[in-house]
Amino acid sequence: MLGIIYLILAMLLGYEASAFLIEKEEQKISVNRIWLKLPAAFGTGILLLTWSVYIVAWFFSVVGGVQNPLLYGNVIVLVSGTVILAVILMIKKKKNHPFLEGKLWEDKSRFRKELILYGLLLVFITYMMFYVFYIRDGVLYSGLTVYGDYAPHTAMMRSFSLGNNFPTQYPHYGGADVKYHFMFQFLAGNLEYLGLRLDFAYNIVSIGSLLGFLMLLSQLAVRITGRFCCGAVTVILFFFRSGAAFFRYVWEHLQTGDLLAALLENTSFIGYTVNENWGLWNFNVYLNQRHLAFGLLIVTLVIYVFLDWLEAGTSHKEKGFSWFIQRILSLQAWKSRNLEKALIMGLLLGLSAFWNGAAVIGGLLILLGFAIFSDGKVDYAVTAGTAVFFSFLQTKIFIRGSAMDTRLYLGFLAEEKNFWGVVKYLFWMGGIFFLGLILLVFFMKRREKAMLTGFLFPVIFAFVLLMTPDINVNHKYIVIAYGFLSVFWAWAICSLWGKKLWKKLLAVLLAVCLTATGIYDFVIILRGNGTGHRVTVNMNSDLTRWLADHLGKQDLLLTPEYSMNEVTMSGVMLYCGWPYYAWSAGYDTNYRADRAVEIYTATDESVLRSVVKEEKITYILFEEGSEFEQKECQEALISQTFEKVYETEDRRIRIYKTIDDE
Known part of the structure; x- marks a missing residue:
C-alpha cells in the first residue's frame, strides 16, 4: 500500500x-x-x-x-x-x-483514438513485462533472454530493500564504488521495502517508464507530421525493428528446403552481424534494460520542449547557405529564448545520469545536432552545461577515479573498419532503415532535415567513440536514435497510404521491409521466455534470509561466479560475482578472479589467510561441485582454517566466517 x-x-x-x-x-x-x-x-x-x-x-x-x-x-x-x-x-x-x-x-476525435492506442499499449507492455519477470507461489521466474541483465539489477534492488547499501556499492563487485547507473534499481528496491512484491515493484515502474516514453514519442511524431497515423505507426516500428536478417534467413532455408521447420522450431535470435543474435537491436533491449526507457522518457520530454527552439531557427526566410550562416553567426541565433526553462531541462537530464547514462548522452548528442540549426543556442549551452555539471557531481560522489575512459574507436561492430564496411554493416543490421534515410531527405523540408540530423548524432557517436570496456554497449546509442528516426519512416508509410492502389501496395511493402525481422524477433522473445525457458529462484530461501540477516554492508562474501540465484537475491556484496557484469561496468575483474582462484585452490594456510585479509573478505561460500574460472573449488583447507557458520538443509552449501567476532 x-x-x-x-x-x-x-x-x-x-x-x-x-x-x-x-x-x-x-x-x-x-x-x-x-x-x-x-x-x-x-x-x-x-x-x-x-x-x-x-x-x-x-x-x-x-x-x-x-x-x-x-x-x-x-x-x-x-x-x-x-x-x-x-x-x-x-x-x-x-x-x-x-x-x-x-x-x-x-481534439475529442483524436483523443478517442489516442485513448484506444495507449490503452492497447498499456495492456501489451504490462503483459510483456510480467511475461519475462514474475513471481508465482514463492518462485521468481525470469526469461532466458533477459535474466542475464536482471541478475545484477535484482541484486542491486535487494541490496536496498533487504540491506543498507549506503554508500552504494555494486553487489557483483562489492567493497568498491558503484560505476553503473543504479537509481532505477534503487526505486524498485525502495518500493519493495514499502511493501510491493519485487516483481510488482520492478514491473510497475518499468511499465510506467516505457508507456510514458512511447506516449511522448508518438506525440512527438504527431507534432512533427500533424497526423495521428504517424504516431501510431511510429510505435509499431519501435517494437518491430528493421533488418535484413529475416529475409536472408528465409532465403538460406528456402535453398536447404527446411524453411517451415526452421521458422517453427528456432528459439534463438537470428542475425548475420557481430552479436546480432544477442538481441541487441530488437524489443528485448527494453525488456532487459528497463531503466533505458525511463531515461528516454526524460530525454524525449526535453527534446519535445526544445522543438520550439528548432522550429524558430528553421522558420527564417533566408535561403540555403545564407540561412545556415545566419544560424551560426547572427545574434538572434544565440540570444536566449527561455533561460529558466533551459536550466530546468538541464537539471532533469543531469539528475537522470545515474538512472541511465547512455540515454542522457544520447539526448545531449541529439540536442547538439538541434543546436546547429536552432535559435537560442545559449539555452542549449545552459542545458548541456547544467546536465554535465550534475552528472559530474554524481560521478565524483559515487565513483572513485575516472567515470569513463573515452577513446577513438572507429567502426563499432563492423567487421571492416572503413566507410564501405560500415555501410555494409548498416544494411545487414538495419535493412533499409538507416541507408534509406538518404532517399527520404529529398522529400523533407528544412525543419525535418534539421531534426533528422540531430537524431543521427548518436549513431555517428556509436561508430566513432568508445566510453566503456565493452564496445557492444554502444548499441544503445543506435537503439536510441532508432526510436526517434522511426518517426520519418512512419511518415513515409502514412503518406503513401492514399487512394491509389499502387501507393497502398507500396506502403504495405515498405511496412513489411521495416518490420519483418522485428516481428520474427518478437516471436523468438515469446518462445525464448516461455515455459521451459525461464530461470527460477526460490524467493522463500532460508539461505537468502540468513545472508540478509547476518551480513552487513561492510561484509564481503566470496562465492563461485554466480549470476542470479538465492545468494544474489540476498543483496549482499559479492567479492566477484559473474565477471561480465562488473567487467563491462569498468571493474578490474581479472585481478579479483585470480585472487578468488588462489583462495579456492589454496594448499597453504598462511597464504589463504593472507589473501583473505588483503582482499577484506569476511565470508567464504563453498558449494558442492562448484568452479571458479574453470578451476574446481576446494573446501578442505577453508574448513580447517575458518569457522563454519551456516549450512543449507541439503548440505549443498556451506559458509565460513573469516574473522572472529570482537
Missing part, C-alpha cells in the same frame, strides 16, 4: 513540477496535452521524489549511522511531499485555480 502511495504522490508532485515545461500556448498544432502531462508528471515526479529519498537515507546511514535508513528517508520525504502538495492545493484554492489547469484535451 505504501508503495502505491509513493507512486501516486510522485505523480501529483510531478504534475506540478512539469507544468512549467508543458504550456498550452507553445503547442503548434492541435494537441491533447494529457498525453504530454501524464508521462511528464510520472518522469519528473519519480525522478525528484526518488532522489530525495536516496539523499535523506544516505545521510542517515553514512552520517547518522542508522541501520534502517530507508525508514527515515521515506518517512521524511513522503511527509514533506504531502505537506508541499497540500500547500500547493491551498494556494490554488485561494486563488480559485483548479488543480488541473487548462483543458487537457482539445
